[in-house]
Amino acid sequence: MKEYKVDLHIHTVLSPCGSLMMSPLNIIKEAFRKKIDIIGITDHNSTRQCRVVNEEAKKAGITVYAGVEVTTKEEVHCLAFFETFDILDAFQIYLDSHLPEIMNNTELFGYQLVVDKDENIVCEEPRLLISAISQNIDQVEAKVHSLGGIFIPAHINRAKYGLISQLGFVPPDLNADAYELSKHISTEAFLSGFSNLKGKTFIRSSDAHQPELIGENFTLLKMENTEFDEFRKALKSSQGREAIA
């Protein structure tokens, strides 16, 4: 079994709040420099930058788990990851059909750009990606799992856009594969306040919006290799696989 250094929550230039330095090339350079084996690409409500990052990552020997950070109707941020790009595209259709027609104001929120490997702008997303989609957390969870994806409520310890800030506590019957904690609290300190969550799987990630923050908070995944199914097993602590956060 190998141990992989993993940062599963990284934004790109596609997220309005993402720095313009977060091009696929810069993300991979920084991840490589910090010896990160696997990165998750999770822009707000869009998966459209995942492919290019994946292409660049392959050249550097880094694995990409392609995903997204969904804003549910309750304004809970949730990470979702999918095994193939075809499935990712199916989820993109779902996102597109539930994202409200509120246009981005680049002066207020920043640019939402899809770029190619050479950092040329391919297109600009006109709709504001940080809006809440019109689906509730249970509907998003069900959709992700119907596509064989992985569903992880993001930064649940944070006072903004986290599961606990929005919904008061973690719904006991929520079918999450793991819960993400931000750098602001240790896993131990978090669990001392929420002892009911002992035994759940946690991940830690950077939620980086600028290159230097990539990898500043990370998870170790004990797995045979970086295949998506190994990731699934690690989150379930199945067959010796494990997520260490």
Place this chain on the structure above:
Amino acid sequence: MNVKEVAEKLGLKVISGENGLDREVKGGYVSDLLSDVMGSANAGELWITLQTHKNVMAIASLKDLAAIILVKGFEPDPDMEEQSNAEDIPVLNSDLDTFTITGRLFQLLNP
């Protein structure tokens, strides 16, 4: 004043939890962050929100709130409605927005 009288005077629709309509209303609280309500709402208050997740009922029960008012015609999620009936805490709704319904409730409770 009880929940039933408030509902009648403000023209609210009773969606669920009818058995709790005689609960006494001691004030109101307005927030869409459930963590905030958990920390700051007081027993007997009417909670005005747009959240329709079942956790709303858990917090209403925990804080012993009088009832929930959903704004802008929002309907509770099915499991929220079930919980409302199980806990006898009414869920009401209004087509008005939060600002307007809150103003009217405030006037009603502070004549």
